[in-house]
Amino acid sequence: MININFILESTPKIFEAIPITLIMAFVAAALGWLLGLGIALIRKSKVPVLSQISAVFVSFMRGVPMVILLYISYYALPIMIYSYGLSIGITIDVNLVPPAIYAIIALTLDQAAYSSEVFRSSLDAVDAGQMEASYSIGMTKVQGLFRIVFPQSLAIAIPNLSGLFLGLVKGTSLAYYVGVYEITATANLLAIPAYNFIEAYIMTTFIYEVISFVLNKLFLIIENRLKKFRIEAVLQKKNIFEVVNYYGIHGAIRKHS
Amino acid sequence: MEYMVQLENIHKSFGKNQILKGVNMNIRKGEVVVILGPSGSGKTTLLRTINFLDSANEGSISVSNFKVNCNKHSKSQVIELRRKTAMVFQNYNLFQNKTILENVMEGLIVVKKYNKKEAKKVSMEILDKVGLLERCDYYPSQLSGGQQQRAGIARALIMDPDVILFDEPTSALDPELVGEVLNTIKAVSQTGITMIVVTHEISFAKEVASRVVFMEGGNIVEEGKPTEMLVNPKEPRTQQFLKRII
Amino acid sequence: MTNTFKPETILGYIPGVLKALPITMEILFLSLLIGSILGALIATANLSNNILLRKMSSGYISFMRGIPTLVLIFLLYLGLPQIALNIGIDMSNINKSIYIIACLSLNTSANLAEMMRSSYLAVGKGQCEAAYSIGMKSFTAFRRIVLPQAFGIAIPTLGNNIIILLKDTSLAFAIGVIDMMGKGRALSAASYGSNRLEVYMATGIIFWVLCIILEYSSKSAEKAYTKGRKQSAS
Numbered sequence A: 001m002i003n004i005n006f007i008l009e010s011t012p013k014i015f016e017a018i019p020i021t022l023i024m025a026f027v028a029a030a031l032g033w034l035l036g037l038g039i040a041l042i043r044k045s046k047v048p049v050l051s052q053i054s055a056v057f058v059s060f061m062r063g064v065p066m067v068i069l070l071y072i073s074y075y076a077l078p079i080m081i082y083s084y085g086l087s088i089g090i091t092i093d094v095n096l097v098p099p100a101i102y103a104i105i106a107l108t109l110d111q112a113a114y115s116s117e118v119f120r121s122s123l124d125a126v127d128a129g130q131m132e133a134s135y136s137i138g139m140t141k142v143q144g145l146f147r148i149v150f151p152q153s154l155a156i157a158i159p160n161l162s163g164l165f166l167g168l169v170k171g172t173s174l175a176y177y178v179g180v181y182e183i184t185a186t187a188n189l190l191a192i193p194a195y196n197f198i199e200a201y202i203m204t205t206f207i208y209e210v211i212s213f214v215l216n217k218l219f220l221i222i223e224n225r226l227k228k229f230r231i232e233a234v235l236q237k238k239n240i241f242e243v244v245n246y247y248g249i250h251g252a253i254r255k256h257s
Numbered sequence B: 001m002e003y004m005v006q007l008e009n010i011h012k013s014f015g016k017n018q019i020l021k022g023v024n025m026n027i028r029k030g031e032v033v034v035i036l037g038p039s040g041s042g043k044t045t046l047l048r049t050i051n052f053l054d055s056a057n058e059g060s061i062s063v064s065n066f067k068v069n070c071n072k073h074s075k076s077q078v079i080e081l082r083r084k085t086a087m088v089f090q091n092y093n094l095f096q097n098k099t100i101l102e103n104v105m106e107g108l109i110v111v112k113k114y115n116k117k118e119a120k121k122v123s124m125e126i127l128d129k130v131g132l133l134e135r136c137d138y139y140p141s142q143l144s145g146g147q148q149q150r151a152g153i154a155r156a157l158i159m160d161p162d163v164i165l166f167d168e169p170t171s172a173l174d175p176e177l178v179g180e181v182l183n184t185i186k187a188v189s190q191t192g193i194t195m196i197v198v199t200h201e202i203s204f205a206k207e208v209a210s211r212v213v214f215m216e217g218g219n220i221v222e223e224g225k226p227t228e229m230l231v232n233p234k235e236p237r238t239q240q241f242l243k244r245i246i
Numbered sequence C: 001m002t003n004t005f006k007p008e009t010i011l012g013y014i015p016g017v018l019k020a021l022p023i024t025m026e027i028l029f030l031s032l033l034i035g036s037i038l039g040a041l042i043a044t045a046n047l048s049n050n051i052l053l054r055k056m057s058s059g060y061i062s063f064m065r066g067i068p069t070l071v072l073i074f075l076l077y078l079g080l081p082q083i084a085l086n087i088g089i090d091m092s093n094i095n096k097s098i099y100i101i102a103c104l105s106l107n108t109s110a111n112l113a114e115m116m117r118s119s120y121l122a123v124g125k126g127q128c129e130a131a132y133s134i135g136m137k138s139f140t141a142f143r144r145i146v147l148p149q150a151f152g153i154a155i156p157t158l159g160n161n162i163i164i165l166l167k168d169t170s171l172a173f174a175i176g177v178i179d180m181m182g183k184g185r186a187l188s189a190a191s192y193g194s195n196r197l198e199v200y201m202a203t204g205i206i207f208w209v210l211c212i213i214l215e216y217s218s219k220s221a222e223k224a225y226t227k228g229r230k231q232s233a234s
Helices: A004-016 A020-044 A049-062 A066-087 A097-124 A129-135 A143-178 A181-191 A197-226 A232-237 B043-051 B075-084 B100-110 B116-129 B145-157 B175-189 B202-208 B238-246 C007-018 C019-047 C051-066 C069-086 C096-123 C125-135 C140-174 C180-190 C196-226
Strands: A241-244 A253-254 B005-014 B017-027 B034-036 B058-063 B064-067 B087-090 B163-167 B194-198 B212-214 B220-222
Touching: A004 A197, A020 A049, A020 A097, A020 A197, A049 A097, A049 C019, A049 C140, A066 A097, A066 C140, A097 A143, A129 A143, A129 B087, A143 A181, A143 A197, A143 B100, A143 C051, A143 C069, A181 A197, A181 A232, A181 C069, A197 B220, A197 C007, A197 C051, A197 C069, A253 B087, A253 B202, B005 B043, B017 B043, B017 B058, B034 B043, B034 B202, B043 B058, B043 B163, B058 B075, B064 B075, B075 B087, B087 B145, B087 C180, B100 B116, B100 B145, B100 B175, B116 B145, B116 C096, B145 B175, B145 B212, B175 B194, B175 B202, B212 B238, B220 B238, C007 C180, C007 C196, C019 C051, C019 C140, C019 C180, C051 C096, C069 C096, C069 C140, C096 C140, C125 C140, C140 C196, C180 C196
Parallel strands: B034 B194, B034 B212, B087 B163, B163 B194
Antiparallel strands: A241 A253, B005 B017, B005 B058, B058 B064, B212 B220
16 A cells, blocks of 8 residues: 555655755755844844834734745745846846745745844843943943853754744745745655655655754754853743744743743 | 042933932042942942943043043943943853853953963963862852852953942842952952942941942932941931941 | 736735635634644643653654644645555545644644643742642642643743644645635636736735734733733743
8 A cells, every 4th residue: 555666766856855955944044044133133222213124024924824925935026136137227037046046035034034033032031231241341332242142142042043943944845836846846746646645745754854853953962062051040040931833843932020 | 639530420310210419429549439328329320330331411430530421422432431440240240151261361352352371371360369260160150159259350350440340249149158259359459459339238348448438319428437437427317327237 | 027016906805815714714713722622632641740641742742843734734635545545445525624624733732732831831830839738639729720820821822823823724725725825826816827926915914914913912811811910930
């Protein structure tokens, strides 16, 4: 009832799709989290106009399902790119843009919104006294932020960023709908001719589970490295209580006071 | 007359709440000024305005002839002023992501641009003085409050400031740890450095202070030598406060 | 390529997409209901003293965390009937919505179980001990002391989980259920895709508004529920 031959034949082909899944995830996380940190700082320092725009952006990204974001990115960006090309006098063939780019852009914006919330709460979780102490020995704001506050808040943010990243990897499966041949799409494509869906999806599930497992372990190692200075007592004192989910994964921090 | 610290007409309010109502103070080099007063009297705020952790709304602050106008100052002036002062916090505020040694070295490396080797050597000497040499590789969260506060004092001391500000340095400590910190502060005071200490420890004030200032309601009510002020205060408000606290 | 995007027509598509709101809501409510029941069972297993139960529930939660919802939908909708057929069960008559509700229930149950577990743990041992000290039985202590506090703590997370679930309902279109997303696709197919961007934006706006309403309700619920009580800090 399970076609072993199909599994043996298609496994290498599905494996070939793992890199595109991971590339989308890593690029979207790298760009998205940087943007997210920017948004968090803008909202924390209450920059006029920009912080209101950021708040609306975050709310929008939180409210709209990923599939719709992907479609909007997939259909709207070519028009924008094309019109921009015309405005500077060149005709751009938007069909040459690989669809993965649209997926990465949608995923990046999504990560920016969610990670900005993570960064915001992790920055709040660093005691205000840390910045004051930096000032008191004559550091500038930038020095205090980069040497003292950011390292501490990163250690606090890591479990949540880990959750975001695992959610992101899962989210890349939706790139299927904008024509990216990542893991899910490849499996589907291979399964269709002979209706080998159960085989294809058991394999897909297995691959995603292994990726999640490995990433989870990786993040745990990073977390332990980063928070070597925080013993249990400190964790409790900060009243951090992680619960919120993202794509079904542990997400943002909530502070109870 | 040369003063190390000169505060002129310092006003500070948070919203409608007026905390400091025009405080004037002149402190000579080497003086140890202890500020006493009930909570809410503005003594901690006064200390924080000297370091610009809170910037005053009005008045001027000068430290070793470097004068900053409180309602008109540049960022670089604030940094300059902060580099002449150092602060010891009530809650220690040690950098949580750095070891005790790194905490002390941080200012030398980032602000004074020492190289690492040199910074380490000087830091170890200071840590030895405050009795934390064996703990230098510990993180703050692994130390007792008293040890953390001594590290905080070392971190302030190493910047070689013109004046050290102590903001209730023993209030957050368990009673049995107060002594070690007060002894460290006493030792620091004997080096001749200018100090302003906000505290509730009357006996410490008696022993160490060269001058005691009593504040209430955002004003200085009375000041004088500890032997006079603490034994025979003139103002009724000071008398009341001392009666309650002793 | 020409620019056919007409932003002024976006709002006009909203009523059409909204016709499928009842389907989306039905999927949402049923998944939430079934997911909560499942989640409560899993959370109880996870907090029990039985090692086997604990391992099984943790395994379930981590499995659900690892699998993309879309893959779970395909696995159940495309794969399961294939296996069932082999052992002589015909699943082809089952309504597609049932598959979606099953998938989303399974998925959200893991999140809800985690939420229940951490809220329970956040209440703190002292509360239970205090209840025992005045002679309460353990179930009474749970029902009267721990549960009300844990619920207050869980409200924001619950709100977030419902929002995630709402967004996940949009995957129902993947197997041809006409939920709001499916309706949007149908509307765009009817015009040969010429208005697809406008339709998807309209659908996105509806989801956004629903999400804002949910967020607002969750905040008000939290405020109303925790009014006058101090929230327990872990």
